[in-house]
Amino acid sequence: SHRIAKKPALIIDREKFYNKELFLDEIAREIYDFAMSEFNETTTTTQNENIHIMVTLVDFYAIYNKSMRIGTGLISPLEMKEACQRFEKLGLNNLKLTRINNRVLCLSTKDSFNFVKSQILSTIDQNPGSDLLNLTNLINTPSTKTANNNKMETNNWTIGVIMEILQNCVDEGDLLIDEQISGIYYYMNTYWKV
Amino acid sequence: MQPLPPIYSFPPLYTRQPNSIIRNQQLNAWIDLILQYARENKCWTMAKTGTSTADPKFNIFHNESIQRSVSPMFIDEIWALMIKQSKAIVNNDNNNNYFILWQNIDSWASLILQWFEDSNKLNQVVTIYELSQGDETINWEFHQMPEPLLILALKPLCKRNRATMLKDEDGAPIAIKVI
Amino acid sequence: MQPLPPIYSFPPLYTRQPNSIIRNQQLNAWIDLILQYARENKCWTMAKTGTSTADPKFNIFHNESIQRSVSPMFIDEIWALMIKQSKAIVNNDNNNNYFILWQNIDSWASLILQWFEDSNKLNQVVTIYELSQGDETINWEFHQMPEPLLILALKPLCKRNRATMLKDEDGAPIAIKVI
Amino acid sequence: MKQFGVAAFDTLEKEKYEGIGTDLLKRQSLELQEQLKIFQERLTVFADKHNDELKENPEFREKFMHMCSSIGIDPLSLFNKDKHLFNVNDFYYELCVKVIEVCRQTKDINGGVISFDELAKGYFKDMAIETADLEKAIDMLSALDGGFEIFRIRGKKFLRSVPNELTSDQTQILEICSILGYASVSLLKANLEWRNVRSRAVLDEMVANGLLWVDNQAGPEIHYWDPSWITTGLENNE
Numbered sequence: 001s002h003r004i005a006k007k008p009a010l011i012i013d014r015e016k017f018y019n020k021e022l023f024l025d026e027i028a029r030e031i032y033d034f035a036m037s038e039f040n041e042t043t044t045t046t047q048n049e050n051i052h053i054m055v056t057l058v059d060f061y062a063i064y065n066k067s068m069r070i071g072t073g074l075i076s077p078l079e080m081k082e083a084c085q086r087f088e089k090l091g092l093n094n095l096k097l098t099r100i101n102n103r104v105l106c107l108s109t110k111d112s113f114n115f116v117k118s119q120i121l122s123t124i125d126q127n128p129g130s131d132l133l134n135l136t137n138l139i140n141t142p143s144t145k146t147a148n149n150n151k152m153e154t155n156n157w158t159i160g161v162i163m164e165i166l167q168n169c170v171d172e173g174d175l176l177i178d179e180q181i182s183g184i185y186y187y188m189n190t191y192w193k194v
Numbered sequence: 195m196q197p198l199p200p201i202y203s204f205p206p207l208y209t210r211q212p213n214s215i216i217r218n219q220q221l222n223a224w225i226d227l228i229l230q231y232a233r234e235n236k237c238w239t240m241a242k243t244g245t246s247t248a249d250p251k252f253n254i255f256h257n258e259s260i261q262r263s264v265s266p267m268f269i270d271e272i273w274a275l276m277i278k279q280s281k282a283i284v285n286n287d288n289n290n291n292y293f294i295l296w297q298n299i300d301s302w303a304s305l306i307l308q309w310f311e312d313s314n315k316l317n318q319v320v321t322i323y324e325l326s327q328g329d330e331t332i333n334w335e336f337h338q339m340p341e342p343l344l345i346l347a348l349k350p351l352c353k354r355n356r357a358t359m360l361k362d363e364d365g366a367p368i369a370i371k372v373i
Numbered sequence: 374m375q376p377l378p379p380i381y382s383f384p385p386l387y388t389r390q391p392n393s394i395i396r397n398q399q400l401n402a403w404i405d406l407i408l409q410y411a412r413e414n415k416c417w418t419m420a421k422t423g424t425s426t427a428d429p430k431f432n433i434f435h436n437e438s439i440q441r442s443v444s445p446m447f448i449d450e451i452w453a454l455m456i457k458q459s460k461a462i463v464n465n466d467n468n469n470n471y472f473i474l475w476q477n478i479d480s481w482a483s484l485i486l487q488w489f490e491d492s493n494k495l496n497q498v499v500t501i502y503e504l505s506q507g508d509e510t511i512n513w514e515f516h517q518m519p520e521p522l523l524i525l526a527l528k529p530l531c532k533r534n535r536a537t538m539l540k541d542e543d544g545a546p547i548a549i550k551v552i
Numbered sequence: 553m554k555q556f557g558v559a560a561f562d563t564l565e566k567e568k569y570e571g572i573g574t575d576l577l578k579r580q581s582l583e584l585q586e587q588l589k590i591f592q593e594r595l596t597v598f599a600d601k602h603n604d605e606l607k608e609n610p611e612f613r614e615k616f617m618h619m620c621s622s623i624g625i626d627p628l629s630l631f632n633k634d635k636h637l638f639n640v641n642d643f644y645y646e647l648c649v650k651v652i653e654v655c656r657q658t659k660d661i662n663g664g665v666i667s668f669d670e671l672a673k674g675y676f677k678d679m680a681i682e683t684a685d686l687e688k689a690i691d692m693l694s695a696l697d698g699g700f701e702i703f704r705i706r707g708k709k710f711l712r713s714v715p716n717e718l719t720s721d722q723t724q725i726l727e728i729c730s731i732l733g734y735a736s737v738s739l740l741k742a743n744l745e746w747r748n749v750r751s752r753a754v755l756d757e758m759v760a761n762g763l764l765w766v767d768n769q770a771g772p773e774i775h776y777w778d779p780s781w782i783t784t785g786l787e788n789n790e
């Protein structure tokens with residue numbers, strides 16, 4: 001279903017705000033709405049609790065600016081981070097900034113890290129020997145009914161998130177690597193406990 | 195040749211795993227595989243590359259059926275740990291070759307001692323050659339053990355003064371007398 | 374001849390890359406190169422070996438200046454993917470020859486339809502020959518399109534009942550009438 | 553169906569423009585393309601001339617910009633950094649966005665390691681952008697903690713957008729590549745005195761990770777090429 005990105009209700013234009021705080025509050029709301037709608041199409045807004053959003057802040061920054069801010073002035077990387085840090089204060093508590101692999105900042109709903117990780121592990125479990133390209137295709141294609149909700153779940157995890165969490169699975173020992181000249185292939189760690 | 199366990203056809207076994215806790219278990223999995231292969235095929239020595247002296251067409255580090263091989267650098271790591279665990283010893287005559295100790299030296303020593311007792315060869319001089327190749331040791335697991343290894347296996351007996359080693363003019367051990 | 378992009382002088386482009394993710398990019402790079410060469414030189418067909426029918430001295434798979442050429446096996450792989458992406462079609466009259474579709478069939482169909490409308494040729498019979506070689510199509514990109522390809526490009530119009538194909542006695546399409 | 557990651561940028565791009573673009577350009581013809589080019593040029597002149605009004609009036613500016621992006625004009629190429637629409641900083645934010653996109657789009661060609669040179673020459677060539685602008689934009693990106701790490705090889709700056717760091721052996725090999733564009737077992741022996749076994753292991757590891765391309769038509773030995781030379785290849789030979 002093609003949907004032109006949601007029109008900003010009001011044009012949040014930096015120059016119109018006499019102080020930065022107000023501007024950042026407005027940007028935070030716009031980011032929140034955009035993320036909640038854009039990154040999970042499967043559930044209507046009523047069931048906010050079980051939707052799973054996880055996107056690296058750097059990828060989100062590019063997508064948000066391109067979809068929402070062309071024409072109204074892009075926001076800076078720093079403004080993006082500052083705006084996200086205001087969610088709680090503004091009562092927007094389904095999304096927050098989290099750090100994965102104690103390195104990479106992400107925008108995510110509660111425990112979506114474990115959700116994405118379990119998706120990656122079950123995909124590799126069913127398709128042992130997959131490479132990153134194969135994994136990305138498998139995990140992002142509409143899967144049939146998933147365990148926790150019986151609606152068709154279309155995932156849309158950015159390459160940034162998949163790479164980071166895949167790396168986490170290897171570092172933690174959930175997955176093993178099979179390195180060939182043709183690429184890196186992933187297997188469940190069924191032999192060696194960690 | 196008896197089939198090796200399922201892990202031998204598990205592709206990640208052939209790639210040095212980044213997680214060190216896992217890598218340790220992976221190294222030990224390789225050591226167990228080498229010991230199992232050696233025991234089941236009476237393969238006393240193995241080339242550093244993994245070619246079996248018992249069957250030169252077979253190389254344990256190269257699995258034809260799943261098209262996987264262990265990288266030379268990782269092979270070195272496996273041998274290094276195996277030696278550290280004294281489950282392999284460099285063959286001094288040819289250091290690209292290792293003796294595989296699927297039983298440790300002490301168990302070999304007690305097995306040989308038991309042979310001396312069962313075949314009442316105590317207090318008799320038995321040449322190293324006879325011990326290794328002689329008909330009387332045919333049904334014993336140490337039969338055909340390479341002489342350098344056999345000599346090593348006899349050392350504990352000497353140390354415990356249960357045996358004295360007899361040497362030829364150049365000082366090379368040639369026979370043993372167990373009391 | 375307009376220069377091809379920098380990757381054309383990157384030596385590894387001519388070696389089938391072992392890494393499958395890189396090979397994907399390499400294959401698509403080759404397809405883009407072929408399409409770009411064909412578009413810029415109005416090269417409608419290309420021999421399987423890569424020789425351009427527009428300039429037989431030029432073979433896209435052989436780069437003289439860096440002394441690199443693509444292996445026949447890899448050439449086949451490139452053509453196979455290009456056909457799968459319907460960016461090339463085997464020429465039935467000579468299957469060592471491919472039609473290069475730098476625009477897809479539907480875009481050609483719309484372009485030809487627009488010619489019929491702009492030159493108010495609607496409801497008139499126009500021969501395939503005229504359409505391809507006639508003076509009235511000189512400034513149009515489909516001018517000199519080989520007839521088999523032109524016929525393919527007209528099919529969508531027939532399917533949408535905007536045109537009817539007229540055939541000769543042997544049933545070969547000879548002219549078209551667009552309504 | 554919304555896809556994200558590398559594929560997303562293309563689909564998002566296509567979907568947004570195609571939705572509007574296809575109706576407009578349903579019957580794409582030579583003329584139409586011609587008119588489009590003229591229209592684009594006029595649009596750029598218009599934007600240049602009415603820079604101030606566009607700056608003052610957000611509604612007008614927003615319509616104008618949406619119209620540009622609907623016919624596939626990259627906003628970044630529309631302006632230059634001196635006479636920019638909003639303020640100079642915006643120019644840098646657009647650079648930030650483009651750097652992220654290029655890193656994600658080229659990951660499968662360079663294994664997630666791209667040189668500043670390649671970024672400047674390969675992807676920002678026609679936008680009159682100096683390396684200083686690029687460096688400023690990339691520095692700004694660090695606020696996002698996206699795992700984008702800058703590192704140097706013989707003074708040349710590189711940007712890594714994939715999780716695992718280069719090992720010191722891999723870095724040394726890129727150093728060798730920075731001279732002629734490639735490395736080989738004998739080059740590594742001559743320059744680093746590495747044994748063949750070690751060179752082969754590290755070179756193969758880099759190919760497996762998509763960091764090097766292989767050239768087997770260079771004579772007796774395989775040459776392992778640094779993909780950053782794809783776009784900067786020629787200039788580097790000055």
